[in-house]
Amino acid sequence: MPVRSSRSLDEWLRFQETLHPRSIALGLERVRAVAARLGLPHRGPHTLTIAGTNGKGSSATLAAGIYRAAGYRVGLYTSPHVLRYPERIQIDGRTADDAALCAAFEAIDAARGDVPLTYFEFGTLAALWLFRAARVEVQVLEVGLGGRLDAVNLVDADVALLTNVGLDHRDWLGDSREQIGAEKAGIFRAGRPAVLVERAPPASVLDAARDVGAPLLRLGGEFDYAVLPDGGWSWRCGSETWTRLPRPALAGAVQYQNAAGVLAALQAGLQRRPLRRDDCERGLALLRLRGRCESYRGVLLDVAHNAEAAQVLADFLRRETAAPRALVLGMLADKPVGEVGRLLAGAADHLYAVGLDGPRGLSAAALQARLREAGVDSQTCDNIGDALRRARRAVGDAGSVVATGSFLTVAAAINELDASRP
Structure with a gap:
C-alpha cells in the first residue's frame, strides 16, 4: 500500500x-x-x-x-x-x-x-x-x-x-x-x-x-x-x-x-x-543545468557564490560576452563577499547590489558596505526588478546583463523575468 x-x-x-x-x-x-x-x-x-x-x-x-x-x-x-x-x-x-x-x-x-x-x-x-x-x-x-x-x-x-x-x-x-x-x-x-x-x-x-x-x-x-x-x-x-x-x-x-x-x-x-x-x-x-551560464530572456544567469566560481564566471564574461557588462549581485552573509566582488568587478562595467531575504541573506546596503570594504564600487537597488531594469539601461541593446551570486539571486531573477514577460 x-x-x-x-x-x-x-x-x-x-x-x-x-x-x-x-x-x-x-x-x-x-x-x-x-x-x-x-x-x-x-x-x-x-x-x-x-x-x-x-x-x-x-x-x-x-x-x-x-x-x-x-x-x-x-x-x-x-x-x-x-x-x-x-x-x-x-x-x-x-x-x-x-x-x-x-x-x-x-x-x-x-x-x-x-x-x-x-x-x-x-x-x-x-x-x-x-x-x-x-x-x-x-x-x-x-x-x-x-x-x-x-x-x-x-x-x-x-x-x-x-x-x-x-x-x-x-x-x-x-x-x-x-x-x-x-x-x-x-x-x-x-x-x-x-x-x-x-x-x-x-x-x-x-x-x-x-x-x-x-x-x-x-x-x-x-x-x-x-x-x-x-x-x-x-x-x-x-x-x-x-x-x-x-x-x-x-x-x-x-x-x-x-x-x-x-x-x-x-x-x-x-x-x-x-x-x-x-x-x-x-x-x-x-547537458543543461538551470542557473549555470544560462542565457534566459536576455540575461545571463550564473551561480557564482564563492571565489572559484566567481573566477570562472569572470573569465567567461571576458571571453564570451559583449561589453559593456552590468552585474546584478546578491549574496549570503557567510560567503566570501569581498573576494567574489573583486573578481566579478574586474569583468564588469556596472555592479548593482540587491538584498536577499532569510537569516543568511545580506541586505542591499550590507552587501554594498562589504563590497566597499573590498574596494569594489556598487549601486544599491530596491529589488531584483529594479536592478535588472537599471542594468539594462546601463548597457543598452549591445551590452550584457548578468544575474549572479547566490542561488536565491538567480531564482529571483528567473521569477522577475517570467513575471515581466510581455
Missing part, C-alpha cells in the same frame, strides 16, 4: 526546518539510524558520489544524462534547488512530483521516532527511498556539504568523484585546503575508484585515498583532455583515447574539465555499468 501524506509539500518543508535546532548539523549517526529503520541499504544500485567545491551539479547532471542515454534507469540527487524543491530529485530525467515526495517524507517521519533529522537529511533519505521504489539501476548523488559527515555519505559509493577543493564553508570544514580536502575525501571507499578532477589536489586528498585503499584516477595522470581550436576536444583514460568529441552543451571552458572527470568516473564503473562512446556524446549534447 502506498504511504499517504497528511501534509502538503510546503507544510512538510516547513516542518522539517523546525526539527533540528541547527540548519546544518554534520554527522551520520542520525541519518544512518533512520536509514536502517527504513531498510535502506548502505550499498544500493551502482552509485556515483560526487563531492567538490564547484562543478558538482554539472558533473552529476552530465553523468546521469549519459547513463540515461545508455538506457539505464537513473536516479539523480542534487542540491540546492533553484526554483522548487522537487528539482533536487530526478528519476529518468523527471523531477519527483509533490505527492511522491510527501509520501517519502511521511514514511521517513514514521520511521525516525524521536531522531531530530535536519532538512538536508530528510531530503537525502527521501531521494534514496524514491530511488529504491523506482528500482533505479544507477544513482548519482551530489554531496551537499563536505563529504565525510554529509548525509549522502551513508551510501558506499562504487565510484567517487572529487571535482576540486576550494576555500568554502570554512565554518564547518576547516580553514585550509588541506583540512577541507580531507573532509571531502571522506567519500572514498576501499577498493573503489576515486577520480580527482584537479591537477594539484591537496596532499590530504592523496593521503586519504592511500589510507583507505581507493585506487586513484588523476587529471593529468591516469586521464587527461585537450580542447581543440574549433571547440571539439579529445580525452584519454588509461589505454582508451577518444578524439573529436563534441563540446559540452553547457557553456564555459571549465565544462571540458568537468566532462573529462565524468568520463573517467564512468570508465571506472564500466564493469558494472557498460557504456559506449555514442552514449557519452549524446549526454554531452543534451
